[in-house]
Structures are given as C-alpha cells and as structure tokens.
Amino acid sequence: MTITNSIYNVLFRRNYVFVGAVFASAFAFEMGFDTISDKVWDNLNKGRQWKDIRHRYVEEE
Template sequence: MPAAASSGIARGVYNTLFKKNSVFITSIFVSAIAFEVVYDTASTTIWDKVNKGKQWKDIKHNYEK
C-alpha cells in the first residue's frame, strides 16, 4: 500500500473511533461483547465435538423413561 493510502486509512479510523471518547468507549464495549459471543460459541462447539457421546444431552435418552 502506498504511504498516502495507509495515512488516509489511519486518519479515517482515528476520526471514526478515537476522536470522541464516548464513541471510543462504546466501540471497546461492543468489540468485547462480540468477542465474548464468538469465543463462547467456538469453545462450546469444540467442547461438544470432543466430548460427543459423553455428555448428559447425548445419553439422557438411555436413562429417562
């Protein structure tokens, strides 16, 4: 990327996110919540795949009547 283009991108990011404190803090909270949702979903999916057949939700039909 040319230096002028990256400077323009940096200026745009600064003007959009960092110029006002309220927008900056809001973007931090929104980013943190989005990261938490994605991380939780990914870790739950991985846990369920690794432990398939060993969890209560997989075997409860064997014990319920």
C-alpha cells in the same frame, strides 16, 4: 485522507464513541469465543454428555 485518519475520525476522536466501540468489540469477541469453545467441547466429548445419553435413562411419559 488515509486509513489512519479515517479510523481516528470515526473511533478515537470522541471518548464516548471509543468506549462504546471497545465494549461492543469485547461483547462480540466474547460471544464468538464462547460459541467456538462450546462447539469444540461438544465435539471432543460427543457421546459422554448428558444430552447425548439422556434417552437411555429417562422414560417418556
């Protein structure tokens, strides 16, 4: 049995399994992309965001 036959039998043979795999992979891609882009944004803007300068302007109670 080849790899393509295995992939076909596992994912593409039934429509509901294929649709579920598409939704699951899209969700995983979105989570990974958002995490990486947030880290890049935070790295590029370090020291200029509210979370970095909040202690200068907010007084503790």
